[in-house]
Amino acid sequence: MSSRPTPPLATFPLAEYDARLARTRERMAARGLAGLLLFAQESLYYLTGYDTSGYVFFQCAVLPLDGPITLLTRRPDVAQARDTSTIDDVRVWYNAEDADPAGDLAAIVAEKGLAGHRLGVEFATYGLTAANWRAVEHALDGRATLVDASDLVRDQRLIKSPLELAHVREAGRLADLAMEAARQAAQPGRLSGEMAGAILSTTLKHGGDLPSEQPIVNSGPRAVYGRGVLGAHRLESDDQVLVEFGASHRRYMVCIERTVILGRLTDEHATMFRVVRETMEAMIGAIRPGAPLGDIDAEHRRVLDASGFGADRYGACGYSLGATFAPTWMDVPPMIYSGNPLIMQPGMVLFPHAMLGAVGSRRAVGMGHTVIVTEDGCEQLSRLPLEPLIA
Structure with a gap:
């Protein structure tokens, strides 16, 4: 001592x-x-x-x-x-x-x-x-x-104290502000890097810290990628932008993922958004103390496989978050995958997300946000709806 x-x-x-x-x-x-x-x-x-x-x-x-x-x-x-x-x-x-x-x-x-x-x-x-x-x-x-x-x-x-959760909730507030700033920066003719800049500047302007990993802002056919890629790309009038990032407050990370649509929402995109929203709702409903972590991914697989998009989903659907340092905002293990026996407990901070990347059409939709496991379920840290963000 x-x-x-x-x-x-x-x-x-x-x-x-x-x-x-x-x-x-x-x-x-x-x-x-x-x-x-x-x-x-x-x-x-x-x-x-x-x-x-x-x-x-x-x-x-x-x-x-x-x-x-x-x-x-x-x-x-x-x-x-x-x-x-x-x-x-x-x-x-x-x-x-x-x-x-x-x-x-x-x-x-x-x-x-x-x-x-x-x-x-x-x-x-x-x-x-x-x-x-x-x-x-x-x-x-x-x-x-x-x-x-x-x-x-x-x-x-893995189990955050009340003092830690105060920083987690503040990071959640910053994440919503930064995602809205990214949506506003999504305009035809601009570079995708301006959206990343809006995310970082908004977080810092409102008292946050630099994240432990760069934002993912993938536009056009690159939206199917699960990682960030080099180079800024010019946004087009009918474009899709997969946005995923972590907002940091005293190194406590809160992640959020949404898809920004420029111009018209196609029928294919509308169907994908509906399925991903239903998947996220089922996943969040599975988050409760006393249940194994794998239950979340069981719902992820159940809904997507039944919808016909099973071939386009990822093999895991999220991970734990905490206070992290470069090179990643993921605080793993644990990952959220099918069969993970780890029992969820109040105070755990998790990032469940559902991502569809249709390799054929190169259409992509991703949604996710951070939750805190509570005594009777979970507290969702984002107020943004599980809907496409129309720029």
């Missing part, structure tokens, strides 16, 4: 972080872990408030079962660690031809009396590359027993 007051730039009060650390140590003890090597930036943000992009280099925090947490990072992150996090002990490794941060980490492990003990490691994270893992494995070979503990903090993060 930190002896300092709440850091000036921390997202939450000190008591929130202390409670999270206490729960983490309880789980560590239950697994027989003497320490935890934290490589996931999301874990560091959750447990201490530490906010940085420095995880793209070698960075690790050592959390012992007893005693203070120690962060090993580069010099540019020292001030941010002290101003955003509850971490008092910050160690630095310097760039040099003979730099050996994995060796420095091994020295910290020994200093804390963790040598020879069982240590958990966060493997499933962008904060630990294969090259860095090989260096850590070599440096600690014979000095500690290393086991996968990627889920130890992640599982806790």
Whole structure:
């Protein structure tokens, strides 16, 4: 537990972080872990408030079962660690031809009396590359027993506290504002990038933050893509634009997906919109505490397959959201797929979405928005109707 007051730039009060650390140590003890090597930036943000992009280099925090947490990072992150996090002990490794941060980490492990003990490691994270893992494995070979503990903090993060949900709801408000700005920017002759710019500028103008991934704004035949693509494209008088993005408030992401139509709504598009709306309504109706996550995708498949669009649907229909860092706004696992046995609980934040991309005609319709699982169902964070957005 930190002896300092709440850091000036921390997202939450000190008591929130202390409670999270206490729960983490309880789980560590239950697994027989003497320490935890934290490589996931999301874990560091959750447990201490530490906010940085420095995880793209070698960075690790050592959390012992007893005693203070120690962060090993580069010099540019020292001030941010002290101003955003509850971490008092910050160690630095310097760039040099003979730099050996994995060796420095091994020295910290020994200093804390963790040598020879069982240590958990966060493997499933962008904060630990294969090259860095090989260096850590070599440096600690014979000095500690290393086991996968990627889920130890992640599982806790699935259930949001009331303080976290306040940021989630604010991100939901920003998402609606930004989607409306995107619709207004959708005019024939303009570049699709202007819609992405409207999304980002609106979010920032209203107090949000840059998202952990760029908006998806795919126009014309590119609307069938499930990912963003390079290059701005000129919008046409009769066009379709698949828009999906995450709005961020203190790194808590809320996603929304809609399809913007310029000009006339074709009969094919009208049919696709009707089917996707019915699918989303069935999926949202399946979100309730005590039910398995796979129930959502079971409804997704049931409605789309019965409609004749089964060949055009995706293999999963959403994912969990939380406080995330680049390169993605998805906070996974879990994904929402058929047969997923994870039980939904109040406080989970999910993004269910239904996407149809007709490969033959290149028509596309996507809809989705973020929900919070409640005691008796779910709270939908978007007020925008499940209808085409006509520009």
